[in-house]
Amino acid sequence: MARHFFNRLGGSLAAIFGASIVAFILLRMLPGNPAKTIVGPFATDDIVQRQYEAMGLDQPLYVQYWRFVSDFFQGDWGYSYSIGNTVNAEFAARLPATIELGLYAFVFAFTGAVVFALLSTYRRRASVDGLVQGTAFLGLGTPPFFVGLLGLLLLSSWLGVLPGPEGRLSPATVPPPEVTGLYTVDSVIAGQPATLWDAFVHLLLPAFTLAFAAYAFLVRLLRANLLEVSREQFLVVSRSKGVSRWTSFRRHALPNALLPTITAGGLILAQLVSGSVLVEGVFNWPGVGQSVATAIVSKDFAIVQTFILLAAVAYVVVNLAVDTLYGVIDPRVRSGASVGSR
Amino acid sequence: MPAFGRAWNRVFGNAASAVAVILLAIIVLLAVLGPVIWTKDPLTVDLAAKLEAPSLQHPMGTDNVGRDVFARFNEGARISLLTGLLAALIGGVLGGLIGLVSGSLGGFTDSGLMRCMDALVAFPPLVLAMAVTVGLGVGLKAAAIGIILTSIPYYSRIVRADVLRVRSLNFVEAGVALGATRRRLILRHILPNVLGTTPVLVAANFGYAILTLAALGFVGLGAQIPTPEWGTMITEGQQFFLTGSWWIALFPGLGVLIVVAATSMLADRARDVFDPRGEFARG
DSSP states (O other), X not given: OHHHHHHHHXXXXXXXXXXXXXXXXHHHHSSSOHHHHHHOTTOOHHHHHHHHHHTTTTSOHHHHHHHHHHHHHTTOXXXXXXXXXXXXXXXXXXXXXXXXXXXXXXXXXXXXXXXXXXXXXXXXXXXXXXXXXXXXXXXXXXOHHHHHHHHIIIIIIISOOSOOSOOSSOTTOOOOOOSSSOHHHHHHHTTOHHXXXXXXXXXXXXXXXXXXXXXXXXXXXXXXXXXXXXXXXXXXXXXXXXXXXXXXXXXXXXXXXXXXXXXXXXXXXXXXXXXXXXXXXXXXXXXXXXXXXXXXXXXXXXXXXXXXXXXXXXXXXXXXXXXXXXXXXXXXXXXTOOTTOO | OHHHHHHHHHHHOSHHHHHHHHHHHHHHHHHHHHHHHOOSOTTOOOGGGXXXXXXXXXXXXXXXXXXXXXXXXXXXXXXXXXHHHHHHHHHHHHHHHHHHHHHHXXXXXXXXXXXXXXXXXXXXXXXXXXXXXXXXXXXXXXXXHHHHHHHHHHHHHHHHHHHHHHHTSHHHHHHHHTTOOHHHIIIIIIHHHHHTTHHHHHHHHHHHHHHHHHHHHHHTSSSOTTSOOHHHHHHHHHHHHTTTOTHHHHHHHHHHHHHHHHHHHHXXXXXXXXXXXOTTOOO
């Protein structure tokens, strides 16, 4: 168990190191003189040179790399010239919005996947199963920004039941006093039901949009697992003891089928992270993803680079946590037996 | 070949697959024959005919500077399909080679190559593709390279696992006993036996390539405006989407949806048929 963990930890550290090298190289590969970009086209050579030295660009590469990594882990992520603020401040201000959206998307994707996977396998109706599989392929095949646009067109412009792309709250609503930064939580703390409702309604469509691809991925995995588990003998035994179909599904099939979905945690996080870059802009959601998308267009790579490295670190950490958790939950991994040997 | 016929039927034989094949065929046809059957130019600006709804004159309407969306859709199909196919194939060849070498040689080469693959999968795929595209200076070619790079670990890991399986089979050991060279073992015994699963892998990766290309185009890293790539077309149509001119962004979006959903569905079915135990399933 401990060895399993340390093996994985070593791999994760190597992965983060690799990621930092990639992010560093990418920044060096950018054409043009970054110092000149910052001070502007009208600056004299002398000013450019001073900026160049201030940024440490005259140092040898390994010194630059070391400075880059230590700055990153000390939480100094550089200065964004297109915003005119440090990257830290920008991310700190925008992260709660992205986290709130991601949390809701995750809940939507997971509950949706469990419900629909059960629907498609419980009675084994070909028509229901076909429909569920159809939604999964739609989720896999549709670019998230397109789902968002279609949803806005249908539910906001045509039917008028949901708000348009106006961000986290209606323009007239004042944000709740900040405690966690998550509006739906903060409005409960402050006791403002109207704000809670407004925040929730604004979350629905973006979270659904973000959830769709993750749902498609999860529902396929769960469905396959449920089918596999339902062929196992312990289910036949439980049914022949007279346990009802629902109870044997709930108590025996579902827990076993859910287990492997934990390992998909990293993949889902990846989908939510990359999804946020693609989705937030569509809804004018003031999160990190939108800031990255804007930074790409204005060629402000301090933000992009931080985002890339942060995403990689989060991804590695989640994968490590998931692997460790899996070892704790599943006795087969804990004892060192291979998962396939049954 | 009755066995082949049966497999064919199981992959393409039901209604949903038939629909997928037909829709896919239509898009491929539009991509290949587009300029022949629809002679309007995808880049010609006609300000007198801007934001026109779909009609006989313009089957998919016109965009904000009066360009014909149908012509742009066809050109976009050509760009997306060709880039997606090339990326999936090149990624398949490179990733497959790495998997083959890594699995056959083992030892230091194997662990070295696999650690490199680990470093590549340390990024969420789209984020790595973004990073590479930014580093290479943005554009269709940079986006394609980003997609290829993110596909390589996917292929190499599956092919390597397959090589390890084949390598332990009796006929390979028989080859070793007969004194076959390593080169001969790899090329004549291992390679032909792992080759069979690769078309399904390429098909599944093709969908990913198209989707990622559109995503990169959408955020402005892929094909640059005014190139009619589907993702950039959605970006261009986005601001008019909610103000009534839904057709500019709708059709390219549907194009991506159809191609990706259809190919991943067909690849899925093919995998069920050729690999019933799902050993080589992604993930």
